Amino acid sequence: MEIKTELFLGDCQSELKKLADNSVDLIITSPPYADQRKATYGGIHPNEYVDWFSPISEQLLRVLKPNGTFILNIKEKVLDGERSTYVMELILAMKKQGWFWTEEFIWHKKNSYPGKWPNRFRDSWERLLQFNKSKKFNMYQEEVMVPMGDWAKSRLKNLSETDKKRDNSKVGSGFGKNISNWLERDMAYPSNVLHLATECNNKNHSAAFPEELPEWFIKLFTKKNDIVLDPFMGSGTTLFVSKRLMRNSIGIEILPEYFEMVKKQIIPLELHLFEPEIKYEKTGS
Amino acid sequence: MEIKTELFLGDCQSELKKLADNSVDLIITSPPYADQRKATYGGIHPNEYVDWFSPISEQLLRVLKPNGTFILNIKEKVLDGERSTYVMELILAMKKQGWFWTEEFIWHKKNSYPGKWPNRFRDSWERLLQFNKSKKFNMYQEEVMVPMGDWAKSRLKNLSETDKKRDNSKVGSGFGKNISNWLERDMAYPSNVLHLATECNNKNHSAAFPEELPEWFIKLFTKKNDIVLDPFMGSGTTLFVSKRLMRNSIGIEILPEYFEMVKKQIIPLELHLFEPEIKYEKTGS
């Protein structure tokens, strides 16, 4: 089946109206934070943030499938020495709209920018708010399982030693068998804290998140041929990852530069993606 | 100078009234979370939590010195499939009382409670909310500087590979047990994400936080001979650490068992603490 990528150029709120009700499986986005990035986006004052975002979240609620998920990446800025409260007010407002606030993941940015202030440390985490339309939603936990921690590693080490001896006495060669069994068993479910580095380079967009971030949520909340929406597309990370993972995607971007940039990059990516599939069928292996 | 430890047995709200205005340098506490410690403490329903805590936070605002800091350790529970909002409502309520919400630290608990559910992962973080009475407050950042590991150098190369696995060992600000292994020369300021394991054993209290947690904040926000207050003393971790770091401390506890337990333990600790000092003076080294 072909993977589609749809791009919309224009204001997020009005472009969203073109999308059908209950048509999207996953929304994942990082909207412009209040008063950040004033140069590229309008820059929204913290006090106006909830009023600005509410009509958008209302549209998102409409287009999301009943079993779908909305992941909102956001962090309040420091205003006059203290944290703003607009994120909390936004959560409360979205709950009134009908959203369920299911969970708050923490994105721990391992390589946050250094800096020194007299009264605070580097801000090295952001919120990843999970909202849902109903209490039942699709979640494919096995897709994001991770290897176990130190305990399992050391245990695996010892096991490989003993298994070596056992295998040598019984069969002869091949410690691969037992180890691979243990490797499979040594997977654990992750927690709600994500450790990812920020991507500082090769993107023109000022605040692109690392590919691993949308990848994790796309794997977790969608399956192949599902539809992913990023209403603040930016440099298009979410869309590229969606395509790579064989998910359809929709992107909305208000700035023509980003829109054109993504549009140009999506087409060669399609060719690149379908080429290996043909080869694979020919060799038959 | 002698280090004093004062203990109060009784209800937090009424006992706090015995303390003088502007008399405490640091408040650090972990109140019973809504409906959690039902067996030991009363258990407060999420809907009533703000009303229950507000009179207490009002007292805390009164007793805190103008340059002091209040660290509140708290996390909302899941209620009927979604996160409760009482922590956010509490922050908004405390701001109305006159508190400044300066910062939110994240306590990442490596060893969070296990479990598997169809719709969520393990909860492995808690909030450490920093409130202040004014925008100018005492902060001794050098006291909590951490050595830098080589993870900072190699982070760019292995990014995609390591992120697929769970990074257990070297994530983040790295206080804990391996400090002695780190190189001394390049010291860095920590960030606002703390990586600490919970203490499961050797305490009779059900939910003592690890000593490193109050230690970090005591070093960061007080100097020697300052006064530290824990209005929900529990097993007394905050007080023991304060004493060890030569800070005066005040503890309030409503349950006589804990009160007596801490009382008994504080006295031998004093003897233990002052003995080495005398020896130190005698040897003169």
Add this chain to the structure above:
DNA sequence: GTTCCGCATGAATCGATAG
């Protein structure tokens, strides 16, 4: 005296069962 392994146990959450 080390190192290693077994085991109990947490600020958890869900779903089913019972009043």
Add this chain to the structure above:
DNA sequence: ACTATCGATTCATGCGGAA
């Protein structure tokens, strides 16, 4: 219908006994 209680799930950690 709505609350209360119980069992099942699962992972890092530290302790004690063993090799």
